Amino acid sequence: MSTPGALDGRDGFAKAWRMMCLVQRTGGLLVIVAGMAASLGTVALWGASSKAEPKHAGSDLGRLAIWFRRPATNWEQEAMPVGNGRLGGMVFGGPERERIQLNEDTLWSGAVREVNNPEASKHLGLARKLLFQGKPREAMQVAERYLMGNPKTLKPYQSLGDLRLDLPGHGAAADYERELDLDRGVVSVSYRVGEVRYRREVFASHPDQVLVVRLTCSKPGGVTVFATLDREQEFVSSGRPPDRLVMHGQLDRGQGLEYQAVLQAAPEGGQVFVPGQRLEVRGANAVTLVLSAATSFGGQDAGEVSEEQAAKAARKSYAALLAAHLADYQPLIRRVQLELGGEEAATQPTDERLAKLKAGGEDPHMLALYFQFGRYLLLSSSRPGDLPANLQGLWAEGMNPP
Template identity: 35%
Template sequence: MRDEEWIMVRRPTVADLWNPCFSDSTSRPLKVIFNEPAKYWTDALPVGNGRLGAMIWGGVASELIQLNEDTLWTGVPGDYTNPNAPYALSEIRKLVDSGEFAEATAAAAKLVGNPADVYQLLGDIKLEFDDSHLSYDKETYQRELDLDNATVQIKYTVDGVEFSREHFASNPDQVMVTKISGTKPGSVSFTVYLDSKLDHHCKTNGESQVILEGHCPEKRIPPQVYADDKPKGIQFSAVLDLKISKGNGIVHILDDSKLRVEGSDWAILFLVASSSFDGPFTKPSDSKKDPTSDSLNVLKSISNLSYVDLYAHHLDDYQNLFRRVSLQFSKSSRSVVCLKKNQDGRVPTTAERIKSFQMDEDPYLVELLFQFGRYLLISSSRPGTQVANLQGIWNKDLEPKWDSAPHLNINLEMNYWPSLPCNLSECQEPLFDFLSSLSVNGRKTAEVNYETSGWVVHHKSDIWAKSSADAGDVDWALWPMGGAWLCVHLWEHYTYTMDIDFLKDKAYPLLKGCGIFLLDWLIEGKGGYLETNPSTSPEHDFIAPDGNRASVSYSSTMDMAIIKEVFSVIVSAAEVLDKNEDDLVKRVRKAQSRLYPTKVAKDGSIMEWAGTRFSGP
């Protein structure tokens, strides 16, 4: 070929580069597999598009698909200030300075506030099949989540007919799709309807739609009866649209709220949902959004798309994120055995693999767990959605407990561990948007509660960007380092993407406000060091010198480590942005050398509190 001749070569796509496993890929698919329907919520399989989520149980005679939408929360925008806080703060600091740590802990209860609002569930899609499904062949049942295509599939056989259901949640088309089919023509018959634990009503719309309309409580614990017919909580709507095969099948309307399919070859369910939430600073009663109209418009936008089209859009969008990273551990003769079929010819279920891991470590299971974490993040956090809570977007309760993810729990949620090392930087955008909202309320909290400048956020927040200390035990609720800890993600995102505009326009203004608060929050203590007082180490306490148990002291190592890191980030960001001469940067540099040092015990361990004996959680 002559030098002047050129051949245009297309840029490799993600699919070209994707190589999740070795040559024996068929024996180690990225699938979560069960051989029976879910018995508990934690056994159901999650799908999500960042905003809409569903837990699919995989029942045979009846199916339950539990739905979530990320803006459904209790409450309204709140006031996160406490004018009495400065007086309590002064008292606490005096008690800490005098070594009365137990008394300081008791007094610190005056600084905790009202409980954060809680995440709600949208409702359920309920499917009821013919009685013949009660006698399905249990040996043929399989329920699986394929992480590579973000699809849940259920298969089983009834009287020689194989039935299958496919579920996926599309981000580009903002719809959750379910396809039900059978290998025998005219074998698909069922009743479908919507339900919810929230106050709601259902109605059919035309011959193939069910509309559910409802509202979230205005208060976290709602009254038994509303005073009027116009509740002021977030309003929502879900619309279920049904399509069946041409030629075979008929649809009946039951009770003006249910759809009955009879004798179809296949059926496809489309679920869309919207709410009246219009940002953390807008009261639901002031929102101009019409959830039902918005939902119907989404359905209208996809009305000309086939199931194949929708699935192709979903797959292209999802795999563009998921297939950026593959993880491969070296294969051994022992680990291959774990994925061989059982004596009955079945591939081992995920539960069986977990159980056998105790005796024979299966590196492929570790790969599956790693990729499952990435799957959950992609499915619960996308540009334009709300920040994921402790369980992503999946929740089944109206008043969930702490361990059921009712809140945006900052000191855990911020970890977002799959994001940066796994090249899912887009999935962090909701966190950064949320930080901007937190900084608005956090300025008011800092000014009124602590008489400081800048902005502050505590341990727990909600969709309304709550910035003050939550109601609860002091050992976790009183922790004004939440915003500072989250700010570290801003710098990590920049160092990963090298997006200078992000650093200049989004990250540095937030870092600046956080740094100003920390400088004001620090006070000069014994020995001339800059210290934090009061100071906690969330969910830990200690035995004070007088033998009493306490959780409030000064300059916990956790506090100081976070402050040191934030200050270091501010200095580094200033160098990039040529802001070394800014007053803030000069103040930070001056303060760095005066921060309370990390203390090391005689046994070489780091001491969380100076002069105290650690007790633990």
């Protein structure tokens, strides 16, 4: 499921993203991506950069990155997805206020229930007969009325909630860039406030089963950030000194799945405070935030699992977390190469490239980028041992998404 910032390219990348979301809802994207990848087979390894600190979003010719000069304002059309198969996030990239919408793939409303329809077997023969008679419309009507489960619909897959980061004084950001690097599986945001440069990186680690957010700046002691966790309904958020914030709850008015998310800070310098429902980091040189989440799906203890995952990841350095992520992710994403030429276009922001395409220009590299973006979504949506990707992949906003 949703990547650019307040685009003029609403008929460009935003439209492409919207189309991808629609295709996902019908299951088509997953089929298309899998089919294209299978038809291409394992070609060659591309030579994309895997540097931990890229200098400029569009600096490398042929770089497989989607990048913009503005933050996102719309979930479906603009926010950038990260995922490890189970845990996902949609990154908006606001300089002064970051929103990362969260998903955990087992967080479904409802419970096991009997949906068997005893009328189905009685009418199956009629539906088959109508099909063989060349009457598909009539067969469909019979199937809709008698062959579907009862009830027909499932309870919804729900958003886990939102991680919000407030960065005081960053409203006047300049030289802004936001990027999804498909080769690294990392979303980055960089900008300048006065003479100080700020950077954040976000990725979802499959080896460590956490979402990782890294904030740095060029000025010692220049990182101050206030973090909160919230949800539309059925949640309680509270601080756990010295360095944790916890959100937990139970769906369906206390009758459904239990869930818990844990945010833990690992600052480099500075101070950490946990007043009430907020986690504060003040005057740090840098800080790594790790977010874990779990539900009671399958009978596990959501609190125990999420707290253990957060504590284990927080003991690692950011370099170690990133290295483990890249070692796991890159062999998978690099299995397929598609070269169509036009790599020089990668130095331009994605929305500008799409505007030129709309005006009749050519950009074959954009087609390769779009193909790899589809592979990225599928890889980020489901891994062995996790639930299959649903019709929106892993990502969904709200309590009752389409």
